[in-house]
Amino acid sequence: MNIPSVFWIVPFASVCALIMAFYFYKSMMREDEGTERMREVAGYVRTGAMAYLRQQYKVVIIIFVVISLIFAFMSYVLHVQNPWVPFAFITGGLFSGLCGFFGMKTATYASARTANAARHSLNKGLKIAFRSGAVMGLVVVGLGLMDIALWFVILNAFYDGEANALVTITTTMLTFGMGASTQALFARVGGGVYTKAADVGADLVGKVEENIPEDDPRNPATIADNVGDNVGDVAGMGADLYESYCGSILSAAALGAMAFGVNYEMQLKAVIAPMLIAGVGIFLSLIGIFVVKTKDNATMKDLLHSLNLGTNVSAVLIAVASFLILYLLKVENWIGLSFSVISGLLAGVIIGAATEFYTSQSYGPTKDVAKSSETGSATVIIKGISTGMISTMIPVITISVAVMLSYLCANGFDMSMNSESISKGLYGIGVAAVGMLSTLGITLATDAYGPIADNAGGNAEMCGLGEDVRKRTDSLDALGNTTAATGKGFAIGSAALTALALLASYIEEIKINMVRAANEGVVFIDNLGNVFEPKNAQLLDMISFFQVNLMNPKVLIGIFIGAMSAFIFSGITMGAVGRAAGSMVEEVRRQFREIKGILEGIATPDYGRCIQISTKSALREMILPSLLAIAIPVLVGIVLGVSGVLGLLIGGMSTGFTLAIFMSNAGGAWDNAKKMIEEGNFGGKGSSCHKAAVVGDTVGDPFKDTSGPSLNILIKLMSMVSIVMAGLTVALI
Amino acid sequence: MNIPSVFWIVPFASVCALIMAFYFYKSMMREDEGTERMREVAGYVRTGAMAYLRQQYKVVIIIFVVISLIFAFMSYVLHVQNPWVPFAFITGGLFSGLCGFFGMKTATYASARTANAARHSLNKGLKIAFRSGAVMGLVVVGLGLMDIALWFVILNAFYDGEANALVTITTTMLTFGMGASTQALFARVGGGVYTKAADVGADLVGKVEENIPEDDPRNPATIADNVGDNVGDVAGMGADLYESYCGSILSAAALGAMAFGVNYEMQLKAVIAPMLIAGVGIFLSLIGIFVVKTKDNATMKDLLHSLNLGTNVSAVLIAVASFLILYLLKVENWIGLSFSVISGLLAGVIIGAATEFYTSQSYGPTKDVAKSSETGSATVIIKGISTGMISTMIPVITISVAVMLSYLCANGFDMSMNSESISKGLYGIGVAAVGMLSTLGITLATDAYGPIADNAGGNAEMCGLGEDVRKRTDSLDALGNTTAATGKGFAIGSAALTALALLASYIEEIKINMVRAANEGVVFIDNLGNVFEPKNAQLLDMISFFQVNLMNPKVLIGIFIGAMSAFIFSGITMGAVGRAAGSMVEEVRRQFREIKGILEGIATPDYGRCIQISTKSALREMILPSLLAIAIPVLVGIVLGVSGVLGLLIGGMSTGFTLAIFMSNAGGAWDNAKKMIEEGNFGGKGSSCHKAAVVGDTVGDPFKDTSGPSLNILIKLMSMVSIVMAGLTVALI
Structure with a gap:
């Protein structure tokens, strides 16, 4: 098979991303890390973070070895699985782990340098923090796209000349996501538990009981808290979005191979198009990254404006580029597909804006949460939960509209719902997910910027830098809170769209496995007693063979169990x-x-013990939910079959998505309501309103930084596990 | 058509229920209401409760008039709706309203009498409170079954001799549920807001700020709080279960008519069987009610045992009776169907037990919530939310297993999934719902007992009765808390099963409307361009005509919007x-x-103002969510059609069910964790642990008494609205 030359843009883009990441890393490292004390504090955090990451990876490696062996057994002994899966599983996990490692290494080197730069000017601080965040963004898209390009070339060589090779290749590549998903789940859950154990612990005793400020060096949990920001928000977020990024591109490619199955040339174009959009997106992200700068007397609004300018420039450019790419590729219905891309892009923007509306102190909802502190902590909690629940409306409707639009644009507004029109429509949904994630290079940069600025603030506080410096780091930190909130909305939205694309691909994965089984002599009988031929089966034949309709009790039960899984998790x-x-x-x-003199600032607290507690808890607590997320789809597949699994996935996705938004936004609103009070509203710091708001913030911490974001991965991982286990499910039919 | 003579057991049973309810009411009224002060306090509560109910009914009547006019317009001008709907809507609402009225009237007369009886002996107190609760239980089943029997006779006379009359009759009767649902939603939401506004307000100022005990007459919100128990827990719960009761019987009948469509005689039996089971259930509930008694030095365990004995006796008897009824009726596969009934019954018992496990202070989960108060209110909230979420596992799995078992038992373990086997299986699910609710007479009695005992305790506290009397009323109250928690679990479980049965009936309602439209000359074209004949269509043809499969984006979007609806609501x-x-x-x-001397007990607080605030808030706040619940399925039907509505219903049901359990159980666990501390654990009353636990309890109040239970009705009402709107949906195809 001849890979068209235009494809080579993809690996080239990925290499460029990695080179630029290295360049940003190097120029950050050249900056001065500040005073002796600043280096020391940053060193504590860095050592703690790296030590944790090493231990987490050790545990994850053991689990990966076990799962790989199971996969190898299934592939080579039971023959119920694609032979590439064990290798793909490992590379996916490895690349995802590398993203976390590089991103976090950069972040922990950048924090003191950002604080130090803020001693000179706001712009310099912003630039260092943001470009260090960009390292993470670029590493994720670079490694992700490289992994995809690499395997595409290898598998193309391997399956060259086989019938319908592209379907085989893309469905095989889809299984690669599972390694990334599994690694991401451990990173999100482990990191989330680590950071919030430290944060909640530090706040409850430090702020509430002893009345000392945040990031105060007298608080023994302070270093652990700062370490947590890195392992949770940097490494965890990176692994999460690495997975969404690869998942969306791979599922769009698989859906493309499916949709244009009758025309090889068109099929190839449909497979390559999402990769190309992502590749071009890297260059456009780079342009956006260079756009971000600010002046020194910048207000919060200016700062936000400069970041938004960067992401918006990239978004507008990729919208234009999509038209060009699809036109030049001469993909069938290129105008419609371009609108599918744009509907995904727009959905990301709207969800981000809605998140900001519900969680920023500039708008009504968070102000109301702050006001509810006047009648005590109970009403703060009630109001925050209410706000979070109501905030699910805009994102759900946005995703629904985006799904419908991308579906209809991609199949020429064909509502006839025959197999062909559905397949093309589903490809549109896949492409929309790619559109949303195409500028990940810069959106993730703004995201990873948050914890770097936060740590810079912590460093400045702990090292007692001057009032004006702390004012600057505070501005940078406040900006980081906003970008972190919108980033969370974006991560959830992209997870939902990716999971939907994966859901659509699942049925194709089942078909591939049935064809293989049929070739080996297995005979499938449908409910009317006729022999079912998977090879010639269209999408709707598959749906009808497995009775994937809402009157099938297996589907209904699957949906209930899916909803339950999200809550249990x-x-x-x-x-x-x-x-x-x-x-x-x-x-x-x-x-x-026991340690006399800590509060007076004479004795140094034992930071190490607190780091140890966070580490141990995180490593212990991440195992059960992660294994559960893997076990549930396997069990449902064994007991309820294909229709049950599809029910499970859509039930888990719809409830998980809504629950994740609720938890993230409630947490964000509580956080900023507290900040609003700390800025002097409703009595300010130390007032009874402030105490009530701190309770809200503390409850919100695991909402927004542990459970909420982990749900993103749950919904993707459940789809991935089902896809990988398709062979086993087919063997049990 | 000859209605078989055995049918007359049904109206006879309903009349017996009403007569016994009247008898229990009269014998309660003969008891002494106690001292002057006790009568006075009870009078305040009674007047407040009745005044609220009157005002609520006034608002509801206006809304009913408006909706009836819309229905009349749709029936007689647009001809897109069954002509009986406007009348049926009104009778459903009226009967449901009557249940609330009678139940609450009895409860408000019973509280002081219970307190007074407790001055003599524990057994006497229990008997009065429980039998007054039984009035509610019997009125609900009596009026419910009477409504059903009445309309069945009328419609039988009207449609006598028409082809497939039973399908027409049962699908027409199904629409009656909407009146009951609508009334129930207003009762639950209005009552829930009323009671929790008063409760939270009373606790936040009284307990937290002024340190005065619960139900203290110095607290201005005390009377409003006691009124709230009646309007929320008695009237609201009654309307909720009236709706489940009628809904389950009616949908089982409709599913029966569908499943045996080819054999008129069997069809009639399948339609009558659920009514008979419910009718016989009334007599068996009465037996159970007479079994409940206790000795005077009874412990909490003894009290619980005596109530459990009553419900268990009824449950075992109905299990045996189901075999007999179905055997004597000679229903096809009577053994299998009996097991379907039993699987529903058992599911109710298991969900009740699971609820008790998660919310009672005798078990680990609630103890852990209490222990988490040692680290402050934030950890209490985190722990409670975590416990509530995990507690969704057993109920969801139980309902899933019950659905599968009742489906398979009813169709002879036929997994072939052809139209016939599915129809028969769905009838099994309907029958399981009837089984769960067949002993409602007694289960609702134990439920309504709770607020009566609670109010009796309040009365004793406010009138300063002796220590020993208050100890007795405290025992009765504590028992009431347990029965209220299990009752909530039961209400949710039955709502889920009823909603599933309604979901299955929806497609039949669509078919009936399509047949009518086809008779009037409308031609339906399927996606292959062929004419679709609804008259001869089987279940699976309908499913395939509307593309109700999980690859249809309308279904997917419907599921997302359903999940969102539960959260928004x-x-x-x-x-x-x-x-x-x-x-x-x-x-x-x-x-x-402002009123000097309240805290010293010299001046009387202005109870009336607080009652007014609760009333106004409840009336104002109940409108929006109720209209939303009605509007969403209508809008989804118009925009996304049948497949979107089915997605919406199953999405709303799965998420709503899980969310409702989470909220109810978290609330219950917080409530009892607080009680546990008040009994002297973790520092007892007034300790910092107690303060933290009170925050949990206050947050839990709207969880368990407003939002959680209202979700039951949301999921049923959305199905009901869809069923009633089926004609409009078909007209828009």
């Missing part, structure tokens, strides 16, 4: 944070009690 | 309680500030 991760925070509170109280 | 009702409680807090603070 969140319940377990919330509980994990509660337990870990409890140990942390006891340790911090013990240190204040 | 809860968010709005939570917000309503937050707002109403805020006004109440301000009023109570104002009275303490």
Whole structure:
């Protein structure tokens, strides 16, 4: 098979991304890390973060080895699985792990440098923090696209000349996502538990009981808290979006191969198009990254404006570029498909804006949460939960409209719902997901910027830098809170769209496995007693063979179990944070009690013990929910078959998506309501309103930083596991 | 058509239920209401409750008139709706309203009498409270079954001799549920907001700020709080279960008519069987009610045992009776169907037990919530939310297994999934719902007992009765908390099963409307361009005509919007309680500030103002969520058609069910964790742990008494609205 020369833009783009990431890293490293004390504090955080990451990877490696062996057994002994899966699983996990490692390494080197730069000017601080965040963004898209390009070339060579090779290749590549998903789940859950155990523990004793400010060096959990920002928000977020990025491109490619199955040339174009859009997106992200700068007396609004300018420039450019790419490729219905891309892009923007509306103190909802503190912490909690629940409306409707539009644009507004029109429509949904994630290079940069600025603020506070410097780092930090909130909305939205694309691909994966089984002599009988021929089966034949309709009790039960899975998973991760925070509170109280002179600033607290507690808790607590996420789809597949799995996936996705938005936005609103009070509203710091708001913020911590974001991965991982297990499910039919 | 003579058991049973309800009411009224002060306090509560109910009914009547006019327009001008709907809508609402009225009237007369009886002996107190609760239970089943029997006879006479009359009759009767649903939603939401505004307001100022005990007459919101128990827990719960009861019987009948469409005699039996089971259930409930008694030095365990004995006796008897009824009726596959009934019954028992496990202070989960108060209110909230989320597992799995078992038992373990086997299986699910609700007479009695005992305790506290009397009323109250929690679990479980049965009936309602339209000359074209003949269409033909499969984006979007609806609805009702409680807090603070001498017990607080605030808030806040619940399925039907509506219903049901369990159980666990601390654990009353637990309890109030239970009705009402609107949906195809 001749890979068209235009394809080579994809690996080229990925290499460029990595080179630019290295360049940004190097220029950051050339900056001065500040005073002796600043280096020391940054060193503590860096050492803690790296030590945790090493331990997390050790645990993850063991789990990866076990799962790979199971996959190898299934592939080579039972022959119920694609032979590439064990390798693909490992590369996916490895690349995802590398993203976390590079991103976090950069972030932990950047924080003190950002604080130091802020001693000179706001613009310099912003630039260092943002470009260090861009390292993460570029590493993710670079490694992701490289992995995809590499395997595409290898598999093309391997399956060259086989019938319908592109379907085989793309469905094989789809299984690569599972390694990335699994690694991402451990990173999100482990990182989430780590960071929130430290944060909640530090706040409960430090702020509430002892009345000392945040990031105060007298608080024994302070370093652990700063380490947590890195392992949770940087490494966890990176692994999450690495997975969405690869998942969306791979599922769009698989859906493209399916939709144009009768025409090889068109099929190839449909497979390559999403990769090309992503590749071009890298260059456009780079342009956006260079656009971001600010002046020194910049207000919060200016700062936000400069970041938004960067992302908007990239978004507009990619919209234009999509038209060009699809036109030049001469993809069938290129205008419609371009609108599919744009509907995904726009959905990302709208969800981000809605998140900002519900969680920023500039708007009504968060102001109301702050006001509810006047009648105590209970009403703060009630109001925050209410706000979070109501905030699910815009994102769900946005995703629904985007799904409908991208579906209809891609199949020429064909509502006849025959197999062909559905297949083309589903490809549109896949392409929309790629559109949303095409500028990930810069959107992830704004995201990773948040914890870097936060740590810079922490560093400035702990090292007692001057008032004006802290004012600058505070501005940078406040900006980071906003970008972190919108980034969370974006991560959830892209996870939902990616998961939907994966859901659509699942049925194709089942078909491929049935064809293989049929070639080996297995005979499938439908419910009327006729022999079912998977090879010639269209999408709707598959649907009807498996009775994937809403009157099938297996589908109904699957949907219920999916909804339940999202709740159980969140319940377990919330509980994990509660337990870990409890140990942390006891340790911090013990240190204040037993180590005399901490509060007077004479004695140094034992930071290491707190880091140890967070580490241990995270490693212990990440196992159960992660294994559950893998086990549930396998069990449902064994007991309820294909129709049950499809029910499970859509049930888990719809409930998980809504629950994730609820939790993230409620958490964000509580956080900023507290900040609003700390800025002097409703009595300011130390007032009874402030105490009530701190309770809200503390509850919101695991909402927005542990359970909420982990749900993104749950919904993707459940789809991925089902896709990888398709062979086993078929063997049990 | 000859209605078989055995049918007359049904109206006879309903009359017996009403006579016994009247008898229990009269014998309660003969009891002494106690001292002058006790009568006075009970009078306040009674007047407040009745005044609220009158005002609520006034608002509801206006809404009913408007909706009836719309229905009349649709029936007689547009001809897109069954001509019986406007009348049926009104009778459903009227009967449901009557249940609330009678139940609440009895409850408000019974509280002081229970307190007075407790001055003599525990057994006497239990008997009065429980039998007054039984009035509610019997009125609900009596009126429900009477409504059904009446319309069955009328419609039989009307459609006598028509082809497939039973399908027409049962699908027409199904639309009656909408009146009951609508009335129930207003009762649940209005009552829920009323009671929790008062409760939260009373607690936040009384307990937290002024440190006075619960039900203290010095607290201006005390009377409103006691009124709230009646309007929320008695009238609201009654309307909720009236709706489930009628809905389950009617949908089982409709599914029966569908499943045996080829054999008129069998069809008639299948239609009558659920009514008979419910009718016989009334007699068996009465037996159970007479079994409940206790000795005077009874422990909490003894009390619980005596109530459980009553419900268990009824449950075992109905299991045996189901075999007999189905055997004597000679229904096809009577053994299998009996097991379907039993699987529903058992599911109810298991969900009740799971609810008790997660919310009772005798078990680990609630103990852990209490323990988490040691690290402050934030960890109490985190732990409670985690516990509530994890507690969704057993109920969801139980309902899933019950659905599968009842489906398979009813169709002879036929997994071939052809139209016939599915129809028969769905009838099994309908029958399982009837099984779960067949002993409602007694289960609702144990439920309504709760608020009566609660009010009796309040009366005893406010009238300063002796220590030993209050100890007795406290025992009765504690028992009531347990039965209220299990009752909530039961209400949710039955709502889910009923909603599933309604979902299955929806497609039949669509078919009936299509047949009518086809008779009037409308031609339906399927996606292959062929003419679709609804008259001869089987279930699977309908499914395939409307493309109700999980690759249809309309279905997918419907599921997402369904999940969102449950969250939005809860968010709005939570917000309503937050707002109403805020006004109440301000009023109570104002009275303490402005009316001198309240706290010293010299001046009387202005109870009336607080009642007014609760009333106004409830009436204002119940409108939006209720209209939303009606509007969403109508809009989805118009925009996305049949497949979108089915997606919406199953999405709303799965998420709503899980969310409702989460909210109810989290609320229950917080409530009992607080009680556990008040009994002297973790520092007891007034300790910092207690303060933290009170925050949990206050947050839990709207969780368990407003938003959670309202979700039951949301999921049923959305199905009902869709069923009633089926004609409009078909007209728009």
